[in-house]
Every structure is written in structure tokens, then in C-alpha cells.
Amino acid sequence: MNVNLLIKNAFVMTMEGKGVGMIENGAVAINGNMIEAVGGTEELTARYSADRVIDAKNKLVMPGLIDSHIHTGLSIVRGVSQDMNHWMQKGLWPFLKHVHEEDTVKGSLVNIIEGVKAGTTTFCDYDTSMNKLVENYVTVGARARVAEMVNEIPNDIGKIPVGELYPFDPTIGERKLQENITLMEKWHEKENGRITVMFGPHGPDMMSHELLLHTRELAIKYDTKLHMHLAQGDREIEQMVKRYGKRSVQFLQDINYLDDRLITVHLTEATDEETAIVAKSGASMIYCAGSIGIIDGLVPPVMQFIEAGGVAGLGSDQAPGNNNNNMFNEMKFAAILNKVKRSDPTVFPAPLALRLATIEAAKSIGLDHEVGSLKKGKKADVIIVDLQHPNLSPIITSPIRNIVPNLVYSARGNEVETVLIDGEVIVEEGKLLTVNEEKAVKEAQKVAHEISVRATDDIILAESDLLKMMEEGYL
Amino acid sequence: MNVNLLIKNAFVMTMEGKGVGMIENGAVAINGNMIEAVGGTEELTARYSADRVIDAKNKLVMPGLIDSHIHTGLSIVRGVSQDMNHWMQKGLWPFLKHVHEEDTVKGSLVNIIEGVKAGTTTFCDYDTSMNKLVENYVTVGARARVAEMVNEIPNDIGKIPVGELYPFDPTIGERKLQENITLMEKWHEKENGRITVMFGPHGPDMMSHELLLHTRELAIKYDTKLHMHLAQGDREIEQMVKRYGKRSVQFLQDINYLDDRLITVHLTEATDEETAIVAKSGASMIYCAGSIGIIDGLVPPVMQFIEAGGVAGLGSDQAPGNNNNNMFNEMKFAAILNKVKRSDPTVFPAPLALRLATIEAAKSIGLDHEVGSLKKGKKADVIIVDLQHPNLSPIITSPIRNIVPNLVYSARGNEVETVLIDGEVIVEEGKLLTVNEEKAVKEAQKVAHEISVRATDDIILAESDLLKMMEEGYL
Known part of the structure; x- marks a missing residue:
């Protein structure tokens, strides 16, 4: 069967079962906005051809x-x-x-x-x-x-x-x-x-x-x-x-x-x-x-x-x-x-x-019928995390696996390389594809400045601890 | 006077005084491995010409x-x-x-x-x-x-x-x-x-x-x-x-x-x-x-x-x-x-x-005579943080300034754009210049795997809580 996307050679963390449901050398097949299959790379590459294949070696694939x-x-x-x-x-x-x-x-x-x-x-x-x-x-x-x-x-x-x-x-x-x-x-x-x-x-x-x-x-x-x-x-x-x-x-x-x-x-x-x-x-x-x-x-x-x-x-x-x-x-x-x-x-x-x-x-x-784990039939909300960042390195897999603790205690968010939502690639190589980020930041900056000007009297009247820190040169 | 580097138009956080010593629209002049001057952009651009000028608008310059x-x-x-x-x-x-x-x-x-x-x-x-x-x-x-x-x-x-x-x-x-x-x-x-x-x-x-x-x-x-x-x-x-x-x-x-x-x-x-x-x-x-x-x-x-x-x-x-x-x-x-x-x-x-x-x-x-703040005569250990990342945005400067709280509670490290140590640029645009990072990660990965193989028996003998989590499928 042909699918739109096959992600392979990955650590796949399905979040099914009682733990994290890790599959080493795993793969995820995505068709349209749905997860078509989750399993081993060998199995899925045998079953599916794909319009696009992502080789996720040394990367982690998990639910968004x-x-x-x-x-x-x-x-x-x-x-x-x-x-x-x-x-x-x-x-x-x-x-x-x-x-x-x-x-x-x-x-x-x-x-x-x-x-x-x-x-x-x-x-x-x-x-x-x-x-x-x-x-x-x-x-x-x-x-x-x-x-x-x-x-x-x-x-x-x-x-x-x-x-x-x-x-x-x-x-x-x-x-x-x-x-x-x-x-x-x-x-x-x-x-x-x-x-x-x-x-x-x-x-x-x-x-x-x-x-x-x-x-x-x-x-x-x-x-x-x-x-x-x-x-x-x-x-x-x-x-x-x-x-x-x-x-x-x-x-x-x-x-x-x-x-x-x-x-x-x-x-x-x-x-x-x-x-x-x-x-x-x-x-x-x-x-x-x-x-x-x-x-x-x-x-x-x-x-x-x-x-x-x-x-x-x-x-x-x-x-x-x-x-x-x-x-x-x-x-x-x-x-x-x-x-x-x-x-x-x-x-x-x-x-x-x-x-x-x-x-x-x-x-x-109340959305677990659609998202939250990688499972056939769920919506394709999937992220790929690059485990080769120094703060997630090295990867140890046996007899214990250090990926989960490092992900929770050391990952910061910028290690997320790819984000798929509803089957669409929204972030690729860490860059947002759908919105001009720079423009969004600039526009918010402009109105935030205007708010602070309008709010000045009220902020001064409120005499917050933060205002005091500002006045005393701490900020 | 000519200096090697002038960083200008920045929020300069000197860490001098009792707080963070913020200078808005500030500049730092660096000569060799030393800080030559810290002050306002207008003042420093008048006093110094420089081999290299970094325009750090919307960026924060602070001690490493x-x-x-x-x-x-x-x-x-x-x-x-x-x-x-x-x-x-x-x-x-x-x-x-x-x-x-x-x-x-x-x-x-x-x-x-x-x-x-x-x-x-x-x-x-x-x-x-x-x-x-x-x-x-x-x-x-x-x-x-x-x-x-x-x-x-x-x-x-x-x-x-x-x-x-x-x-x-x-x-x-x-x-x-x-x-x-x-x-x-x-x-x-x-x-x-x-x-x-x-x-x-x-x-x-x-x-x-x-x-x-x-x-x-x-x-x-x-x-x-x-x-x-x-x-x-x-x-x-x-x-x-x-x-x-x-x-x-x-x-x-x-x-x-x-x-x-x-x-x-x-x-x-x-x-x-x-x-x-x-x-x-x-x-x-x-x-x-x-x-x-x-x-x-x-x-x-x-x-x-x-x-x-x-x-x-x-x-x-x-x-x-x-x-x-x-x-x-x-x-x-x-x-x-x-x-x-x-x-x-x-x-x-x-x-x-x-x-x-x-x-x-x-x-x-015991290194405060050399580093820890931006001050004439200290070593040029300086970092530049890009404040235009969404998680540090918007910047508010009056009547309170939100840069310090956002830096502490929201910055993750990847917002660091430039790192100078002893006057040398070590990191530029977030990339390390002195070492092949990919190679270093690969070599550590290889030996970490070998360690885990050699250590397997001892890890299993130790019966740690983490090993139990691994065996029970939580990791």
C-alpha cells in the first residue's frame, strides 16, 4: 500500500500501554491526516511505499x-x-x-x-x-x-x-x-x-x-x-x-x-x-x-x-x-x-x-480518541526530536534506556525538528512553515509597547514589588 | 581609538551594582581579550572605531x-x-x-x-x-x-x-x-x-x-x-x-x-x-x-x-x-x-x-577580578542573547522591564546567539566554531554504547528502580 509519509529508523515512543511504549528502530506510516500504522521499520517498509520517506535515525518520534x-x-x-x-x-x-x-x-x-x-x-x-x-x-x-x-x-x-x-x-x-x-x-x-x-x-x-x-x-x-x-x-x-x-x-x-x-x-x-x-x-x-x-x-x-x-x-x-x-x-x-x-x-x-x-x-x-498516542486510526499529530543535541547525548539503550529521563530532565523544546499536525508538516528543521514568525514577533512588540505606554499610570499606582525592583535598579 | 570589536544598540546587562546594571541602547567595546569600555551606544560609537561592529538591536549583551x-x-x-x-x-x-x-x-x-x-x-x-x-x-x-x-x-x-x-x-x-x-x-x-x-x-x-x-x-x-x-x-x-x-x-x-x-x-x-x-x-x-x-x-x-x-x-x-x-x-x-x-x-x-x-x-x-560582570579591564567573556525568540517576546521597557524575568523564567539556552571567551568568538549564530560538534557527539555515542555493554551485568545486579522501570516497560 502507498501512504503519504513514512518515518523510519526511529525511536518511536507510542505512549500506548502503561509506560511510554518505546519501539526501537521503529516506523510510523501516515496517510492523509491519519496514522496508518506504527511498528518496526522492517515491517513497515515491507508493507508500505510512501510519497515521502523521512529517515529518523538517532531521532525520536512521538505524539505531539x-x-x-x-x-x-x-x-x-x-x-x-x-x-x-x-x-x-x-x-x-x-x-x-x-x-x-x-x-x-x-x-x-x-x-x-x-x-x-x-x-x-x-x-x-x-x-x-x-x-x-x-x-x-x-x-x-x-x-x-x-x-x-x-x-x-x-x-x-x-x-x-x-x-x-x-x-x-x-x-x-x-x-x-x-x-x-x-x-x-x-x-x-x-x-x-x-x-x-x-x-x-x-x-x-x-x-x-x-x-x-x-x-x-x-x-x-x-x-x-x-x-x-x-x-x-x-x-x-x-x-x-x-x-x-x-x-x-x-x-x-x-x-x-x-x-x-x-x-x-x-x-x-x-x-x-x-x-x-x-x-x-x-x-x-x-x-x-x-x-x-x-x-x-x-x-x-x-x-x-x-x-x-x-x-x-x-x-x-x-x-x-x-x-x-x-x-x-x-x-x-x-x-x-x-x-x-x-x-x-x-x-x-x-x-x-x-x-x-x-x-x-x-x-x-476528552481528545484521547483522536490524539495523545501513536496508534493506527488516530490523527497524525506527530513530532520528531533530534537526539543528537549535546544535551540529549549519548543515547544508551541497554540494559536501561536513558532517552526518557533525558527528554524530561534535559530537553528544552528547541530539539524538536519536525512537527506534523493533522498530517500536515507545520514545522520543518525547526522552522515554522505556516506563519511569518519574524513579522508576528514585530507586530506583537509594537502593540506591547503601546500597551505599556497606556498603562504607565496604573502600573505606577499599583506599586507592585516588581515596580519597586525596577525603581531600585534591580531590573 | 580603534578596538577589535564594538557591540552596539543592545540591552547591556553589566551585572555591576546591586541588581543587573541594565543599560538600554548600550554598547560594549572589546580590545584583545579585554573589555575596553561599557556605556551608551552614542557615547561609545563616538569614542571608538572598530575592526568589527555587531549591531545587537533587540538583543541582550551580558557577561558569560x-x-x-x-x-x-x-x-x-x-x-x-x-x-x-x-x-x-x-x-x-x-x-x-x-x-x-x-x-x-x-x-x-x-x-x-x-x-x-x-x-x-x-x-x-x-x-x-x-x-x-x-x-x-x-x-x-x-x-x-x-x-x-x-x-x-x-x-x-x-x-x-x-x-x-x-x-x-x-x-x-x-x-x-x-x-x-x-x-x-x-x-x-x-x-x-x-x-x-x-x-x-x-x-x-x-x-x-x-x-x-x-x-x-x-x-x-x-x-x-x-x-x-x-x-x-x-x-x-x-x-x-x-x-x-x-x-x-x-x-x-x-x-x-x-x-x-x-x-x-x-x-x-x-x-x-x-x-x-x-x-x-x-x-x-x-x-x-x-x-x-x-x-x-x-x-x-x-x-x-x-x-x-x-x-x-x-x-x-x-x-x-x-x-x-x-x-x-x-x-x-x-x-x-x-x-x-x-x-x-x-x-x-x-x-x-x-x-x-x-x-x-x-x-x-575567586574569579571576580576577571569575569562575572561587564566592566572596563575585565576579560571579554560576553554573550549575546537574541530577545526576538517567541518565548522572550515582547520586550517591555517602561515603567517596568520584563527582560530579566523572561530571561530567568523563559530562556532555555538556545537563544544564545554569540559567545565570546577571552575576546575570541567561540559561538556565532548559535554554531560552535572551535570544535566539530557532530564528530564529538558521534565519538561519545560510540564509547557510551561500549560502556553499557561492559556494564550490563553490574547494572542488572544492582537492581535499581530505573532498571525495574525498564523491565516493566515504562522506559
């Missing part, structure tokens, strides 16, 4: 990485809010007040380029203005699972004293939910199925009980997932206790919100008991190692979640407090931060990190 | 990074010992028994290439066979501060039951110390001063009281530093208590070993009180964030050390348990692991991380 939680619209203010207290109020908010929708689109494009070049093929993007941002995924050719963030919070929330209940404005909720519905109607399963849409309640504290339930009804109607921040900070818990007399997890349990339709993000403030409740409910958990490490100095209970039987994935969150969106970074931090949390080097071993960025991530966001 | 503790000889077995208990005995030792000296030289070369391409210009290399390894620094053109590891431990130490005192063999100690003396006589201040030699006692538990003192006398005689592991693990502390009735720090204090001649490495097991004693003594501390995070799941007391007034630097340690040697990785882990240790996002801010990889590192290893 899945970023299960990212806000690409925020990347236009990358690096403005870390090493500080009050990340949102004093760091992000003074900038965001002055960010226009078209600015977020420009930042998002650079952010998606960053991710794709580092091997991310699926982006679970959760942001405002998603009806605009989604077009970047069309342009780049990446797979996206998107949601509009729905809340009922007025824009001037920054003025509400800390500790007071957020006011809800139902007209805001209605408008944002309508954006999510429009996104669904217009984009779900479009672009050959590359784009799918979820519903995106911003958090249990950010909208009324009624709107939460209404959003869930819509997710059921469209048979899709809900993607939501949960127990993401003590502010959320305080709001919930003040409003409902109970903490977030119990509240959601009581309104029957916890089941396998729900993707929960962070769980930073969840107790071990609450973590187990969420895990056992069938809801998944997205763990953002770098972001929560930098913003809060904390390690969320992902190990407890997994130990309680839950399905978890990794996400890079947002650039103003991570400050990168690169799943190699997340794998490394997930593994090491959890070792340190438990003072035990065997915790969160490298294969687990890889699973949480591939097949477990796919399960977490 | 300093890796204050690395064992490059171990990198031939990169990635064979992590996610496991008994890192040394079950992970490293079964391999090391079968590593020949010429293998370590080949691995070391790849390791130095890895570091240089990621912006490391000074390597504080502490290993056996240093009389051979040092030649790699000559070949690559890097700056090195080297020591032979001196101990009195027989090669079959693996057979000694855990908990029993190590036997000391004075003939081994004498031989190894002689290697260090030969290194000193042959290499100190050679290669235009690029190579300097220290003495390298392996640890207070690894040699007799007498040999420790003799080594110190030699360091005084040659007026150089002592580089030594200290409080690196509970095994060391147990040995010291069993042999001398006291813990490592108190023992060293009692024999007058603690002063500014001593560079201490790790301090993983030092109590807060011991940490303060070392800091106040004038001895410096090298903190290896990634390595100790992976091998032990711990965060050594570097913050306590700095708070007690000590001078500290960062090191990447060794590739079989880090698994990379890249100071961008170390800066990021140092910052985030310490935030998490104290549950406080303001701990270990980005400028501190940069200082510990540049000027503070230079002070720690």
Missing part, C-alpha cells in the same frame, strides 16, 4: 505534546508579573485594563508559535475573545480545544476591596455565555475537526449558581466538556464560603457539577480530601507546575489526585506568570517540584511526566 | 555565565540515574566501574559544548582525570577553573556495607593529590590565563584529617582555592560522626578549614546553624538546584546562606543526575524551588538568580 491549559491572549504581557505578591491585582490588572482585543490576538499568535516550535500540537485555550483568538489556530495549523471564559464580573473589579463579595452582573454573564455559544456554533469540529469547543466557566466564585448550571446544561446539549478553574486560590475559597457557606469543592458536589464532563484546573487550595472527591467524581485535573510555582510558590496536589485514581494533564497557563508556554518546561517542573514536595527522588518519574503531556492529557481534555 | 560546579567527566553516562533511590550505589556506580579515562574525555567534550552553546563561558570543573579533561577546554576555547578530586577511597568502595566506615588508603590519596599538584604545575594560569587550578578535596568524609590539612597547605602555597563537597548527604554526616564524633561543619571549623579559601558545594544536609557558620566564615557556597532536586528531592539552604551574609553561586553538577548542564536551567530551578520551599513568590527573584550565575558566582570561585 498537549498543553491542557493555556491563556494565549495573555501572552502579550509576558513577564510583567512574577517575584511579587498580588499577582493579579498589582501585576496583571494594571496592564490588562489597557489591552485591546486586537492586542491579545497578536500576542496569542506569538504564543502559539512558541508552543508549536517546542512540540505542542494541541492547545486547550481558555480565554476571552476566543472568537478572535481561534483564528490564529487556523492560520498556524494547530489543533485547538477552546473555550470562552464566562463570568459575571464587571471590568472595574479591581476597585472592590479585598474580602468583599464580587458583585455579579447578569448582563455580563449573558453576553459572555453568548460568546461561548457563538464560538460553539461557528467553530466546533471545524477545520477538518482540528478545532473543537468547550464551555468555559471562569470559576465557581466568578458567576452565579444559576449561570454555572446554565453553562453546564449547554455543555450537555452540545455534548462537550466544561473547562474551569477550581480552588485556584484562597480568594476563591473565601468568596465561596462568604457567599454559600461552603468551600468550592463541596459546593460543586452539592450542585452535581463534579463528573467526567468537568475539566478542573489548578486545585491549588484543595485539601487532600477535596482532591480525592474531585478525582473520584471522574472530573479531570490540569496541573500547571511552572505557573503555580512562580505565582504562588506552591505545588498543587496532583500526586494526591493521581493516587486517588484521577486522570490528570499538564498545562502551561499564561505567559505573564510562568513565563513560557513550553511543555518540556512543564514536564521537568512537574517531576522535580513533586520530588521536592515529598523529599523523594522516586516521585513523579519521567515516564509519568511524559504521559501527563500526551495520552493522559488527551484523556483529561 | 559561570557554572561554579560541574563534573564534565561524568556526562558520558548522562541520564542513567534519576527517579531512583541510591543514586550513587545503584545508579552511577555500576556504570562508572566500566568507564575508561578516554571515555570521560569524550563525554566531557560534548558536555562543554552543551554548556558553551547555552552561554556558559567559565566552567568550575571538579573531577578525576582532570589532567586529561582540561585539554578539552583548550580545544573549545572556554575558561576553566579546575581541580582534581582528591580522596583516599579504594575503587571497590561499593562493596563496603552501608554504615561502615570507609577504609582510607594513603597511597591512593598520595597519588590523587599528586595528580592535582601536576595539574597545578602544568596548567595554572596557562592559555592566556584562561585555565586556573584549584585543589579539590572530595569531601571531609573521603580522606583523612591529615590529607585534608596537607591539601589546604598546598592551596595556601599556590595561593589558590579549595573546592570541596560539604554536607552533601546523610552518608557523609554519618561517616563524620562515626569517625570523629562530630558533624562535618563542626569538624572543619575545629581544624580551621572554614575561611575564604574554601568553596563549599551543596550543604544539602547542613542545619541552619551550620549554614550560618559556613557563611560567616567567608567560605562560599555553590548551589546545584537541578541536580539536588532530582537526586535527593531536596532544596539546600542557599537562602539561609545568603541571608547569613554568605557569597553563593550556582552549579549544574553532573549529567547522570540533573541531566543537563545549562545555567539557564539552574537559574530557573534555583528561583522556583526556593519560592516553593518557602511558599512565597517573592523569594529568589530573577535578578538574584542572574547574579548567582554571573558576578556572585565569580566571587564564589
Whole structure:
């Protein structure tokens, strides 16, 4: 049989089975946007002729990485809010007040380029203005699972004293939910199925009980997932206790919100008991190692979640407090931060990190029927990593194999040579083929400068720790 | 005046002063192997003509990074010992028994290439066979501060039951110390001063009281530093208590070993009180964030050390348990692991991380008169980082500047475009000019394979957690 592409002589990491499913001297046959076969090179070269053959000797072929939680619209203010207290109020908010929708689109494009070049093929993007941002995924050719963030919070929330209940404005909720519905109607399963849409309640504290339930009804109607921040900070818990007399997890349990339709993000403030409740409910958990490490100095209970039987994935969150969106970074931090949390080097071993960025991530966001592993019939989202970089060298294969630990603890993202998404080559020899990267960076640079000019007074008023460092000559 | 090189239109991060010493639209003039001037572009272009001018618009010029503790000889077995208990005995030792000296030289070369391409210009290399390894620094053109590891431990130490005192063999100690003396006589201040030699006692538990003192006398005689592991693990502390009735720090204090001649490495097991004693003594501390995070799941007391007034630097340690040697990785882990240790996002801010990889590192290893900052009269060890990579974009300069946080939290090493060491361009457009990288990787690959064949029986006998993962299909 003839196929479009045959990748051979590779280390093929299928991510099937309980580990990484490594095939030495392996091959992958791709036809159209589908994986036709995965196996040994000898077997596949005998069975298939191909329009194009890639000799991947000393290279690793694996499923594209899945970023299960990212806000690409925020990347236009990358690096403005870390090493500080009050990340949102004093760091992000003074900038965001002055960010226009078209600015977020420009930042998002650079952010998606960053991710794709580092091997991310699926982006679970959760942001405002998603009806605009989604077009970047069309342009780049990446797979996206998107949601509009729905809340009922007025824009001037920054003025509400800390500790007071957020006011809800139902007209805001209605408008944002309508954006999510429009996104669904217009984009779900479009672009050959590359784009799918979820519903995106911003958090249990950010909208009324009624709107939460209404959003869930819509997710059921469209048979899709809900993607939501949960127990993401003590502010959320305080709001919930003040409003409902109970903490977030119990509240959601009581309104029957916890089941396998729900993707929960962070769980930073969840107790071990609450973590187990969420895990056992069938809801998944997205763990953002770098972001929560930098913003809060904390390690969320992902190990407890997994130990309680839950399905978890990794996400890079947002650039103003991570400050990168690169799943190699997340794998490394997930593994090491959890070792340190438990003072035990065997915790969160490298294969687990890889699973949480591939097949477990796919399960977490409900796309494992299509992506997350290399298997006949799945979509051809495949990356090729060059193992001849000094930091991944040498390769040892017996009696132990060092590829997986080196990939997790030493790879940085720039070793990704080729990226295929839905059967199309998007990155080749490390260069993005679909978008003019230089132009995208330039355009984002221009609007970022304009934002910083508009935001100057508010940034100075906020008196953040970072501003103090700037004034004192540390930056 | 005419100079050899003028780099202009750059963000120049001098690392002078208390922060990063940023000059916007800055320039650096280099003549021979020295920095001739640092200042504004307008000022320097008026004062200097140059044989070569580099326009570094949208780029960052900064001092080359300093890796204050690395064992490059171990990198031939990169990635064979992590996610496991008994890192040394079950992970490293079964391999090391079968590593020949010429293998370590080949691995070391790849390791130095890895570091240089990621912006490391000074390597504080502490290993056996240093009389051979040092030649790699000559070949690559890097700056090195080297020591032979001196101990009195027989090669079959693996057979000694855990908990029993190590036997000391004075003939081994004498031989190894002689290697260090030969290194000193042959290499100190050679290669235009690029190579300097220290003495390298392996640890207070690894040699007799007498040999420790003799080594110190030699360091005084040659007026150089002592580089030594200290409080690196509970095994060391147990040995010291069993042999001398006291813990490592108190023992060293009692024999007058603690002063500014001593560079201490790790301090993983030092109590807060011991940490303060070392800091106040004038001895410096090298903190290896990634390595100790992976091998032990711990965060050594570097913050306590700095708070007690000590001078500290960062090191990447060794590739079989880090698994990379890249100071961008170390800066990021140092910052985030310490935030998490104290549950406080303001701990270990980005400028501190940069200082510990540049000027503070230079002070720690006694090279701050030559390197670690950009200043007239210092050696021209300079790197240029391209800030137009998507992960470092956009650049915001006012009223806060996001370059420093993005550099620490998002840069990976591959953004380093140009590396100058001692005034020579070693890396240009990300390519190493002095060594055939492909050939070096191939040669290391060949011997690594041979080592794994020779070591197979011992690896299987050791029954490490990693071997179990391999057998169960996780790797």
C-alpha cells in the first residue's frame, strides 16, 4: 500500500500501554491526516511505499505534546508579573485594563508559535475573545480545544476591596455565555475537526449558581466538556464560603457539577480530601507546575489526585506568570517540584511526566480518541526530536534506556525538528512553515509597547514589588 | 581609538551594582581579550572605531555565565540515574566501574559544548582525570577553573556495607593529590590565563584529617582555592560522626578549614546553624538546584546562606543526575524551588538568580577580578542573547522591564546567539566554531554504547528502580 509519509529508523515512543511504549528502530506510516500504522521499520517498509520517506535515525518520534491549559491572549504581557505578591491585582490588572482585543490576538499568535516550535500540537485555550483568538489556530495549523471564559464580573473589579463579595452582573454573564455559544456554533469540529469547543466557566466564585448550571446544561446539549478553574486560590475559597457557606469543592458536589464532563484546573487550595472527591467524581485535573510555582510558590496536589485514581494533564497557563508556554518546561517542573514536595527522588518519574503531556492529557481534555498516542486510526499529530543535541547525548539503550529521563530532565523544546499536525508538516528543521514568525514577533512588540505606554499610570499606582525592583535598579 | 570589536544598540546587562546594571541602547567595546569600555551606544560609537561592529538591536549583551560546579567527566553516562533511590550505589556506580579515562574525555567534550552553546563561558570543573579533561577546554576555547578530586577511597568502595566506615588508603590519596599538584604545575594560569587550578578535596568524609590539612597547605602555597563537597548527604554526616564524633561543619571549623579559601558545594544536609557558620566564615557556597532536586528531592539552604551574609553561586553538577548542564536551567530551578520551599513568590527573584550565575558566582570561585560582570579591564567573556525568540517576546521597557524575568523564567539556552571567551568568538549564530560538534557527539555515542555493554551485568545486579522501570516497560 502507498501512504503519504513514512518515518523510519526511529525511536518511536507510542505512549500506548502503561509506560511510554518505546519501539526501537521503529516506523510510523501516515496517510492523509491519519496514522496508518506504527511498528518496526522492517515491517513497515515491507508493507508500505510512501510519497515521502523521512529517515529518523538517532531521532525520536512521538505524539505531539498537549498543553491542557493555556491563556494565549495573555501572552502579550509576558513577564510583567512574577517575584511579587498580588499577582493579579498589582501585576496583571494594571496592564490588562489597557489591552485591546486586537492586542491579545497578536500576542496569542506569538504564543502559539512558541508552543508549536517546542512540540505542542494541541492547545486547550481558555480565554476571552476566543472568537478572535481561534483564528490564529487556523492560520498556524494547530489543533485547538477552546473555550470562552464566562463570568459575571464587571471590568472595574479591581476597585472592590479585598474580602468583599464580587458583585455579579447578569448582563455580563449573558453576553459572555453568548460568546461561548457563538464560538460553539461557528467553530466546533471545524477545520477538518482540528478545532473543537468547550464551555468555559471562569470559576465557581466568578458567576452565579444559576449561570454555572446554565453553562453546564449547554455543555450537555452540545455534548462537550466544561473547562474551569477550581480552588485556584484562597480568594476563591473565601468568596465561596462568604457567599454559600461552603468551600468550592463541596459546593460543586452539592450542585452535581463534579463528573467526567468537568475539566478542573489548578486545585491549588484543595485539601487532600477535596482532591480525592474531585478525582473520584471522574472530573479531570490540569496541573500547571511552572505557573503555580512562580505565582504562588506552591505545588498543587496532583500526586494526591493521581493516587486517588484521577486522570490528570499538564498545562502551561499564561505567559505573564510562568513565563513560557513550553511543555518540556512543564514536564521537568512537574517531576522535580513533586520530588521536592515529598523529599523523594522516586516521585513523579519521567515516564509519568511524559504521559501527563500526551495520552493522559488527551484523556483529561476528552481528545484521547483522536490524539495523545501513536496508534493506527488516530490523527497524525506527530513530532520528531533530534537526539543528537549535546544535551540529549549519548543515547544508551541497554540494559536501561536513558532517552526518557533525558527528554524530561534535559530537553528544552528547541530539539524538536519536525512537527506534523493533522498530517500536515507545520514545522520543518525547526522552522515554522505556516506563519511569518519574524513579522508576528514585530507586530506583537509594537502593540506591547503601546500597551505599556497606556498603562504607565496604573502600573505606577499599583506599586507592585516588581515596580519597586525596577525603581531600585534591580531590573 | 580603534578596538577589535564594538557591540552596539543592545540591552547591556553589566551585572555591576546591586541588581543587573541594565543599560538600554548600550554598547560594549572589546580590545584583545579585554573589555575596553561599557556605556551608551552614542557615547561609545563616538569614542571608538572598530575592526568589527555587531549591531545587537533587540538583543541582550551580558557577561558569560559561570557554572561554579560541574563534573564534565561524568556526562558520558548522562541520564542513567534519576527517579531512583541510591543514586550513587545503584545508579552511577555500576556504570562508572566500566568507564575508561578516554571515555570521560569524550563525554566531557560534548558536555562543554552543551554548556558553551547555552552561554556558559567559565566552567568550575571538579573531577578525576582532570589532567586529561582540561585539554578539552583548550580545544573549545572556554575558561576553566579546575581541580582534581582528591580522596583516599579504594575503587571497590561499593562493596563496603552501608554504615561502615570507609577504609582510607594513603597511597591512593598520595597519588590523587599528586595528580592535582601536576595539574597545578602544568596548567595554572596557562592559555592566556584562561585555565586556573584549584585543589579539590572530595569531601571531609573521603580522606583523612591529615590529607585534608596537607591539601589546604598546598592551596595556601599556590595561593589558590579549595573546592570541596560539604554536607552533601546523610552518608557523609554519618561517616563524620562515626569517625570523629562530630558533624562535618563542626569538624572543619575545629581544624580551621572554614575561611575564604574554601568553596563549599551543596550543604544539602547542613542545619541552619551550620549554614550560618559556613557563611560567616567567608567560605562560599555553590548551589546545584537541578541536580539536588532530582537526586535527593531536596532544596539546600542557599537562602539561609545568603541571608547569613554568605557569597553563593550556582552549579549544574553532573549529567547522570540533573541531566543537563545549562545555567539557564539552574537559574530557573534555583528561583522556583526556593519560592516553593518557602511558599512565597517573592523569594529568589530573577535578578538574584542572574547574579548567582554571573558576578556572585565569580566571587564564589575567586574569579571576580576577571569575569562575572561587564566592566572596563575585565576579560571579554560576553554573550549575546537574541530577545526576538517567541518565548522572550515582547520586550517591555517602561515603567517596568520584563527582560530579566523572561530571561530567568523563559530562556532555555538556545537563544544564545554569540559567545565570546577571552575576546575570541567561540559561538556565532548559535554554531560552535572551535570544535566539530557532530564528530564529538558521534565519538561519545560510540564509547557510551561500549560502556553499557561492559556494564550490563553490574547494572542488572544492582537492581535499581530505573532498571525495574525498564523491565516493566515504562522506559
